[in-house]
Amino acid sequence: xxxxxxxxxxxxxxxxxxxxxxxxxxxxxxxxxxxxxxxxxxxxxxxxxxxxxxxxxxxxxxxxxxxxxxxxxxxxxxxxxxxxxxxxxxxxxxxxxxxxxxxxxxxxxxxxxxxxxxxxxxxxxxxxxxxxxxxxxxxxxxxxxxxxxxxxxxxxxxxxxxxxxxxxxxxxxxxxxxxxxxxxxxxxxxxxxxxxxxxxxxxxxxxxxxxxxxxxxxxxxxxxxxxxxxxxxxxxxxxx
Amino acid sequence: xxxxxxxxxxxxxxxxxxxxxxxxxxxxxxxxxxxxxxxxxxxxxxxxxxxxxxxxxxxxxxxxxxxxxxxxxxxxxxxxxxxxxxxxxxxxxxxxxxxxxxxxxxxxxxxxxxxxxxxxxxxxxxxxxxxxxxxxxxxxxxxxxxxxxxxxxxxxxxxxxxxxxxxxxxxxxxxxxxxxxxxxxxxxxxxxxxxxxxxxxxxxxxxxxxxxxxxxxxxxxxxxxxxxxxxxxxxxxxxxxxxxxxxxxxxxxxxxxxxxxxxxxxxxxxxxxxxxxxxxxxxxxxxxxxxxxxxxxxxxxxxxxxxxxxxxxxxxxx
Numbered sequence: 001x002x003x004x005x006x007x008x009x010x011x012x013x014x015x016x017x018x019x020x021x022x023x024x025x026x027x028x029x030x031x032x033x034x035x036x037x038x039x040x041x042x043x044x045x046x047x048x049x050x051x052x053x054x055x056x057x058x059x060x061x062x063x064x065x066x067x068x069x070x071x072x073x074x075x076x077x078x079x080x081x082x083x084x085x086x087x088x089x090x091x092x093x094x095x096x097x098x099x100x101x102x103x104x105x106x107x108x109x110x111x112x113x114x115x116x117x118x119x120x121x122x123x124x125x126x127x128x129x130x131x132x133x134x135x136x137x138x139x140x141x142x143x144x145x146x147x148x149x150x151x152x153x154x155x156x157x158x159x160x161x162x163x164x165x166x167x168x169x170x171x172x173x174x175x176x177x178x179x180x181x182x183x184x185x186x187x188x189x190x191x192x193x194x195x196x197x198x199x200x201x202x203x204x205x206x207x208x209x210x211x212x213x214x215x216x217x218x219x220x221x222x223x224x225x226x227x228x229x230x231x232x233x234x235x236x237x238x239x240x
Numbered sequence: 241x242x243x244x245x246x247x248x249x250x251x252x253x254x255x256x257x258x259x260x261x262x263x264x265x266x267x268x269x270x271x272x273x274x275x276x277x278x279x280x281x282x283x284x285x286x287x288x289x290x291x292x293x294x295x296x297x298x299x300x301x302x303x304x305x306x307x308x309x310x311x312x313x314x315x316x317x318x319x320x321x322x323x324x325x326x327x328x329x330x331x332x333x334x335x336x337x338x339x340x341x342x343x344x345x346x347x348x349x350x351x352x353x354x355x356x357x358x359x360x361x362x363x364x365x366x367x368x369x370x371x372x373x374x375x376x377x378x379x380x381x382x383x384x385x386x387x388x389x390x391x392x393x394x395x396x397x398x399x400x401x402x403x404x405x406x407x408x409x410x411x412x413x414x415x416x417x418x419x420x421x422x423x424x425x426x427x428x429x430x431x432x433x434x435x436x437x438x439x440x441x442x443x444x445x446x447x448x449x450x451x452x453x454x455x456x457x458x459x460x461x462x463x464x465x466x467x468x469x470x471x472x473x474x475x476x477x478x479x480x481x482x483x484x485x486x487x488x489x490x491x492x493x494x495x496x497x498x499x500x501x502x503x504x505x506x507x508x509x510x511x512x513x514x515x516x517x518x519x520x521x522x523x524x525x526x527x528x529x530x531x532x533x534x535x536x537x538x539x540x541x542x543x544x545x546x547x548x549x550x551x552x553x554x555x556x557x558x
Contacts (some may be wrong), residue, residue, distance in 0.1 A: 010280050015273040024460070041276070068388050070553055077277035077284060081391060089385035090308075094315035103311050106304040107390055138318060 008043035011162050011193040012065055015039055017074035019064050034060040036217040047194040049204035049225050051232050052214035058197045062164045082162035085155045093140040097128055097150055100139055104154040118157045126153035149176050156183050159190035166197045201229045288553040297393045305396050309403035331412035335360045335419055342480055352482055353519040356423050361516055362479040364416055365509045368409040369445055370470045375401035376449030377456040377463045380555055387556035394555045395548050398453040402446040425517055433515035440537040441508040447544030454548050457555055477505040484524045501526035504536040
């Protein structure tokens with residue numbers, strides 16, 4: 001192990017973690033072994049992309065790191081409280097965008113005062129009001145892009161020690177994607193470590209310097225983002 | 241430099257030339273990692289906080305709890321034309337139905353003085369408890385996505401559901417005040433007793449919601465069973481009849497009589513009737529009624545909170 005002084009500070013240590021889900025189907029309870037013995041150390045200042053095919057356990061792993069799905073076996077150590085960038089589940093479609101901003105902010109743990117202070121910033125960032133007074137209408141009346149933009153804006157209103165982003169970059173139109181990319185960069189600067197799950201490999205190579213490749217719940221490869229993405233793409237390319 | 245820790249067994253070289261995996265300084269063993277975590281002050285993720293810390297966390301989320309409750313209450317009628325007017329119309333219509341069936345058709349009103357106020361008070365107070373119990377069973381199971389997405393003390397959810405039912409009851413109480421006045425029961429000082437009665441019942445209900453939330457998160461089938469349990473509970477709680485009337489006859493065994501009188505739902509209903517209705521005098525209340533009401537509230541409220549906290553880290557799992 002390198003000298004403590006110049007060694008990077010670890011923020012997340014996953015030590016051989018296994019995660020199982022219980023699934024009720026009919027009368028039987030089945031256990032799904034979603035993550036099977038993954039070990040890695042994430043450091044301060046890193047942006048780590050998680051790649052792998054659907055159902056390879058990427059999102060499950062993020063939820064475990066966030067402390068939302070306790071690992072069945074293995075140990076997980078984190079600095080502070082890692083958070084998922086996502087607030088969708090707290091929002092209610094029947095309520096106005098206005099009230100959802102407040103509700104979502106409070107759900108993420110902001111205080112009443114912080115929500116009030118950031119309210120205008122969130123609304124402006126989302127651009128929901130650009131084409132008229134939409135923020136006072138129920139969210140169910142929004143177009144899907146508009147709703148996604150507001151959700152992202154609420155979620156991105158808070159900075160975190162360890163931030164995890166699950167496919168959040170692909171929302172909204174081109175202008176909003178530019179803005180959200182800039183905001184992610186800001187969040188990354190504020191956060192110690194950023195994890196990003198994405199199927200867009202350009203995003204991963206552009207935003208991350210390191211990548212983990214998960215396949216069927218096991219860690220297939222861990223290294224510089226460019227190399228891992230290249231290996232993954234070569235692997236998934238249809239064979240002739 | 242990153243630590244690569246993929247066991248060799250898991251890196252079957254893909255068909256391509258082996259990707260340049262970052263050279264591993266030394267495969268970290270479990271003890272190394274634990275030591276590394278300890279050296280940098282990293283803590284185990286998702287551990288359950290102590291009871292006092294948990295209580296402080298929950299208190300810190302009080303604004304979320306009330307905002308969530310109000311949001312759910314508002315969303316309920318947001319698609320209806322009359323909107324929030326339904327908050328007060330629903331209890332009024334309920335009362336009208338009960339009056340029609342029990343007052344006009346069955347003529348139960350001949351046995352009990354001030355039957356309509358008696359009945360409507362009973363129905364509203366009972367509905368507060370029963371709907372809080374039902375809401376409690378859904379507080380976690382109906383919000384799994386939320387539990388799996390954000391950090392907050394999970395007790396926020398059952399408590400928010402209980403708060404929502406309390407808000408709903410306050411609308412019903414406004415309707416009740418109108419009904420009482422229509423039937424010649426005008427506001428008087430004893431109406432103030434409704435406040436402590438309601439406070440105790442709210443604490444009792446919140447405890448029940450917490451207990452039901454934990455039970456239903458482990459055994460979702462409880463949600464299917466609850467309507468039957470609640471219907472039985474309603475029939476023994478004297479919602480539409482008077483427990484006192486039945487007990488006056490000597491046919492009821494002593495133990496059953498005591499059980500009927502200590503039934504928390506019956507106690508809270510009778511306290512509310514005592515507060516609001518002239519002819520419902522102290523003589524019609526069971527013995528030590530305030531003591532029983534407080535005992536149930538504290539036992540269920542505090543006990544339910546501790547019971548819920550004990551499984552905090554398991555919620556949202558599987």
